[in-house]
Amino acid sequence: MKNMSKITVVIAIVIAVAATIFLLTKYSQQADTLHYRGKVDYELLNQIQKFPSSKLKRIVIDSVGGEYPPALKIAEIIQNQKIQIVVDGYCLSACASIILPAGKDNIVTENSLIGFHNLPGVWVYLESYIEKKYKKSIKTMPIYEDSLKTIQLYENSGINPDLFIALTFGKGPICLDISGIAPRLNLKKNVSIEFLQDIYIPNRSFFEQFDWKFKELYLPESQEVAEKLAEPLRKNNPGLKLRMADKDFEFPSFFSGGDMEFRHFQEC
Template identity: 25%
Template sequence: MKPEVSGLYWSLRMKFKIGLISAAILLSGCATQKMAFPTQNQLTITGNTLVYDGMITGDAVLEAIRMVNDSDQKVTTLRITSSGGDIGVGIEFGHFIKNNDMDVIVSQLCFSACANYILPAAKSVVIGKDALIGWHGGANQSDEMWDQSVPSQYEKQFYRYLTRLRIKEAEFYNKVGVDPNITVYGHTRTNTCQRSTLANGWYYTESDMRHMGIKNLTVQGELLNTLNYHNSEINSCLMPQIFN
């Protein structure tokens, strides 16, 4: 999986960017793997809409919140294109969206932390034509999966951090009324589409998304399975129907 499209991987790198833990995570995996940094975010307010294009990072989300708070006109809608980002920041951004009763429009892409925390927090969700959405795990994914990203000598420090994230994530999903397993069904279901594809993540049928609590959902066209975003290809496969 390309590091620039992995929100979970990027979250680890951002949270442990200093000290030996950072070094271990950044150096793990293939020795020829290229370093990846988030592209500059594009944030604007047009009328009652915050337009957010880029990764979910602390600086960008703080700036977005400031722009909304300083706007002369009440901002009621978030129009987002994002490949994901930091888990903790994504949760806080989700709380902001929920607290401000904001509608969300996905213009092109909503992957990883965007799908995990932005869509569930929205008053309503509109997914635009030819957009790609995708989940690929969250704080509550299995320890076995996290162990693949963390060298064993740093597990103690990492799991203290992860425990806090898991509590925050559980509180968030309880607040917004969305199934917390929305982030992991692609890992835990025996008939997951990821068993037969090399997709970076997965997405759900409209009825399953509604069943899990995504509110007032409108999908304006067939969702994409592949998208080129900032010179990186992102793939998402459709999960078989989970709920009747």
């Protein structure tokens, strides 16, 4: 029994040390900089809030995305305190859509990868389409409220939120299937709006077109380079696909002033 107790203590110490090492590699704090590697979630929010007000000047991040509710709260702090975001690795999904646009004088280092997955800001534009087609409104739904906050985030950063429409078209056709929203809208037919699940990687002119400015911006020069950078992600997501912008974006003739006719829709 005594030997068992010693073994138990040793195991507990090993686990504690391993957990400490994991946390230290996940985030660390310096005088004015937070280094963070992991999901965009309430843990990141907690790390940011640990800094005394106005002391945090820079967040060095490596993240494949996360949750939009905490991302929006994090973005508000970043924007209010004019915190710089330095991407050192990945900045995908919620990191790219919410965290990155909130920052000031951002830097995307060499061999990093920015990619857009879910497009929270697009629901403000989709509302008029849904209302016209189904005579229903999504304005009282959380997804619309988060979308509106995202649009405001971009406007406050001087970025044209029409970017979300360009991202939508860049990812490919939108699929009409609607299962998740239908019950909330009391629709007789199951209809939902789904996007291709690809990671979309804009080019430099794309960011410039929508007034999204960076202090330094590295982007992969080719599909081959992007695929190599994304290779570690495929261990957990073997079906991951990348779509790279290969030319300047041009709005279709039917899009103007936020009104979408959505010939871009297709049946699932």
